[in-house]
Amino acid sequence: MRTKRRNRVIFVSSLIASLSVAFTFIVLAMNENVDFYYTPSDLTGSKIINKDSLRIGGLVQEDSINISKDSLETNFLVTDLENSIEVYYEGILPNLFKENSGVIARGFYDYSDGIFYAKEILAKHDENYIPKEVKKALVNDS
Amino acid sequence: MIPELGNFLLIFSMINSLLLICIAFIYPPKDKRFFLSASLVTFLAIFLSFIALEVSFLTDDFSVLYVATNSNPNLPIYYKFAALWGGHEGSLLLFLLILAGWILVFVFFNEDQKYSSAFMNIVLFALLAFTVFLSNPFERLLPISSISGSDLNPLLQDFAFTIHPPMLYVGYAGLVIPFGIAMNFLLNQEKVKQLEPIRSWSVVSWSFLTLGISLGSWWAYYELGWGGWWFWDPVENSALVPWLLCTALIHSSIATNARQIFINWTLALTILSLAGSLLGMFLVRSGIITSVHSFALDPDRGIFLLLICFVIVILGFSLFFLKSDSRGLKTDMGIYSKEFMFFINNAFLVTLSAIVLLGTIYPIIYEIFSGGDQITVGAPYFNMVTVPFALILLFFQAIGPLTKWGGNKIDNLNSIGIIIISSIILSYFVSYLFFSFSFYEFIGNAIVLMLIQSLAFLAFKSFHSQRKINFSMIAGHLGLAILTFGITISSLNSVEKEFVLQKNESVLVGSSKITLENTQSVQEDNYYGDRVTFSFQEEDRILKLYPERRFYPASRMETTEAGIYPSVYKDVYISLGQKIGENAWAAKVQIKPLVRFIWLGAIIMFLAGLLVRTNFKFK
Numbered sequence: 001m002r003t004k005r006r007n008r009v010i011f012v013s014s015l016i017a018s019l020s021v022a023f024t025f026i027v028l029a030m031n032e033n034v035d036f037y038y039t040p041s042d043l044t045g046s047k048i049i050n051k052d053s054l055r056i057g058g059l060v061q062e063d064s065i066n067i068s069k070d071s072l073e074t075n076f077l078v079t080d081l082e083n084s085i086e087v088y089y090e091g092i093l094p095n096l097f098k099e100n101s102g103v104i105a106r107g108f109y110d111y112s113d114g115i116f117y118a119k120e121i122l123a124k125h126d127e128n129y130i131p132k133e134v135k136k137a138l139v140n141d142s
Numbered sequence: 143m144i145p146e147l148g149n150f151l152l153i154f155s156m157i158n159s160l161l162l163i164c165i166a167f168i169y170p171p172k173d174k175r176f177f178l179s180a181s182l183v184t185f186l187a188i189f190l191s192f193i194a195l196e197v198s199f200l201t202d203d204f205s206v207l208y209v210a211t212n213s214n215p216n217l218p219i220y221y222k223f224a225a226l227w228g229g230h231e232g233s234l235l236l237f238l239l240i241l242a243g244w245i246l247v248f249v250f251f252n253e254d255q256k257y258s259s260a261f262m263n264i265v266l267f268a269l270l271a272f273t274v275f276l277s278n279p280f281e282r283l284l285p286i287s288s289i290s291g292s293d294l295n296p297l298l299q300d301f302a303f304t305i306h307p308p309m310l311y312v313g314y315a316g317l318v319i320p321f322g323i324a325m326n327f328l329l330n331q332e333k334v335k336q337l338e339p340i341r342s343w344s345v346v347s348w349s350f351l352t353l354g355i356s357l358g359s360w361w362a363y364y365e366l367g368w369g370g371w372w373f374w375d376p377v378e379n380s381a382l383v384p385w386l387l388c389t390a391l392i393h394s395s396i397a398t399n400a401r402q403i404f405i406n407w408t409l410a411l412t413i414l415s416l417a418g419s420l421l422g423m424f425l426v427r428s429g430i431i432t433s434v435h436s437f438a439l440d441p442d443r444g445i446f447l448l449l450i451c452f453v454i455v456i457l458g459f460s461l462f463f464l465k466s467d468s469r470g471l472k473t474d475m476g477i478y479s480k481e482f483m484f485f486i487n488n489a490f491l492v493t494l495s496a497i498v499l500l501g502t503i504y505p506i507i508y509e510i511f512s513g514g515d516q517i518t519v520g521a522p523y524f525n526m527v528t529v530p531f532a533l534i535l536l537f538f539q540a541i542g543p544l545t546k547w548g549g550n551k552i553d554n555l556n557s558i559g560i561i562i563i564s565s566i567i568l569s570y571f572v573s574y575l576f577f578s579f580s581f582y583e584f585i586g587n588a589i590v591l592m593l594i595q596s597l598a599f600l601a602f603k604s605f606h607s608q609r610k611i612n613f614s615m616i617a618g619h620l621g622l623a624i625l626t627f628g629i630t631i632s633s634l635n636s637v638e639k640e641f642v643l644q645k646n647e648s649v650l651v652g653s654s655k656i657t658l659e660n661t662q663s664v665q666e667d668n669y670y671g672d673r674v675t676f677s678f679q680e681e682d683r684i685l686k687l688y689p690e691r692r693f694y695p696a697s698r699m700e701t702t703e704a705g706i707y708p709s710v711y712k713d714v715y716i717s718l719g720q721k722i723g724e725n726a727w728a729a730k731v732q733i734k735p736l737v738r739f740i741w742l743g744a745i746i747m748f749l750a751g752l753l754v755r756t757n758f759k760f761k
């Protein structure tokens with residue numbers, strides 16, 4: 001009887017131990033790989049956001065796309081209709097990337113030159129997709 | 143007229159299904175013929191209503207709102223047919239058809255399962271009501287505003303897409319059967335033997351889930367034009383979670399059948415896996431997540447789906463806590479016994495599904511609790527957390543089948559030792575000789591080799607002792623080994639490069655030379671665009687690849703068609719980026735060794751699952 005109880009104590013405590021190890025591991029992994037989402041206004045505002053990796057979203061401003069003729073470099077402005085931010089990206093642009101369309105860029109914001117260096121550009125599958133903040137801004141405007 | 147008829151039939155089937163539930167609980171009929179005929183009527187009504195919607199699609203009846211938003215007169219006839227499940231309402235109807243079909247098949251094959259089909263009908267009824275009242279595909283668009291209709295999303299105009307949702311739905315809907323069996327067992331507990339059919343039914347569901355998920359992955363690989371086969375997209379995750387739970391359920395029910403253990407656990411898993419598949423539907427359909435699968439619904443309808451999911455979970459678990467006893471809880475598992483291996487299997491599978499689910503819904507939870515701050519959980523999280531768990535699970539998958547029920551010492555100790563050591567040595571050479579040696583590559587290959595050796599050993603043993611060979615299990619596990627091999631090699635040895643090329647200009651990728659030869663324009667009924675010819679020169683061989691960029695005017699959408707040269711050893715994959723100037727293109731090339739093994743493994747798993755009832759005997 002006593003050994004049985006001891007076995008159960010060992011079993012339960014090892015279960016708790018392994019669960020908490022797994023949980024810590026998961027939380028750590030999650031914290032490292034979560035990207036926060038900001039609007040151009042958040043970044044140009046007074047609060048300084050220092051993160052290695054974040055996402056910005058908005059519309060690609062009209063007449064702002066500047067594609068290099070012999071490399072993969074692109075510059076364009078992302079706007080939430082209040083403020084806009086210059087984005088620099090080197091790579092292939094997604095299919096639905098165009099003026100006045102929703103776009104999300106992942107990368108980091110350099111406060112010294114005011115440029116957002118994107119590692120990844122996402123445009124949504126859906127032609128009608130507009131980022132939430134922009135939708136809000138559009139509704140407020142009209 | 144035809145849409146109204148379809149609508150009427152749908153309402154009729156809903157009432158019929160409700161009647162079956164009431165009669166089954168109030169006045170349980172002794173005769174199975176009652177359930178059989180009621181299920182048949184429900185199924186036929188839904189089937190005819192499905193046909194009615196199909197007719198509206200094929201005759202371009204754009205007075206039906208759903209047809210107008212998902213079809214177009216210029217669409218090839220095959221896609222018109224498949225466009226039925228290209229949107230939210232139609233795909234629900236397809237799901238209902240499959241669900242009713244499963245219930246009918248179950249009632250036909252099973253004898254004394256009093257309440258099972260009633261419980262299955264509760265799920266069916268809830269979804270029918272949801273369809274009829276909140277997502278009716280037969281809703282008219284009056285007065286007719288568009289004569290031409292908008293279009294089926296161009297990304298979905300594709301063969302794999304047309305069979306991907308039905309296969310996935312067969313898997314999802316099949317999970318209602320284990321749930322029904324478990325609920326019936328809880329209500330009138332007679333013998334544990336009643337739970338026996340759970341195994342076969344869940345294996346069949348699992349097969350179709352496997353097929354559906356891998357078709358989706360294959361589709362994403364060649365159609366989205368990014369060359370990845372898994373993106374940890376919320377939609378993929380919400381199919382993976384029920385798959386993992388269903389895998390756990392299969393193993394748990396094997397243990398229940400063989401040793402009458404884990405009974406409560408099996409019962410709980412039937413509820414969880416059904417809840418997982420309904421939650422998946424909610425996540426996909428609610429529009430909380432924007433992706434190619436979500437149909438920008440208004441959130442209210444999504445919430446109703448969530449509600450259905452909650453009701454079923456609450457119903458299931460309240461019955462579970464009221465009625466289940468501690469039967470099968472007292473198990474003395476020796477650490478070397480097969481029981482313990484099954485325990486490990488289930489613990490890890492359920493943990494894995496929890497990890498994936500957490501990462502998927504964390505952004506939603508965070509947004510609610512932080513007052514609107516948005517975050518995304520990146521693919522690195524999923525890779526970092528799932529890979530170690532999956533590797534440990536695979537390690538035990540190699541050892542588990544060699545252990546014995548109730549064993550107190552390691553059975554086959556020598557064989558296990560030899561398998562582990564030889565796998566490590568072999569993996570070292572394989573990884574070193576053929577691929578770029580790395581830690582994960584070494585571990586991955588070692589585990590694949592262990593799996594294959596252990597299965598070969600098992601097959602050889604049953605052949606030698608002339609026992610029955612569990613062909614389905616061996617083939618299924620072998621499929622997973624092949625899939626793991628494909629994942630390991632293709633994710634660690636792929637080469638990719640992005641570049642800009644003028645006409646007749648070349649670029650070197652590894653030891654291969656890629657040249658842009660020319661650009662042609664293409665024109666089809668439903669799209670137009672550019673086709674670029676690339677040549678890929680590798681030693682003496684020259685391959686041609688033809689990636690395209692298409693524009694679909696009806697939905698004003700641009701897509702990339704990747705140029706793929708598939709082969710068993712490796713795929714060459716080119717996708718076009720932006721057009722730069724008259725004859726120059728930005729493009730991305732990827733060379734992916736053994737990527738086909740991923741889907742080959744999945745197909746073997748699917749076929750193996752279908753053979754669940756066959757155990758061959760040598761002689």
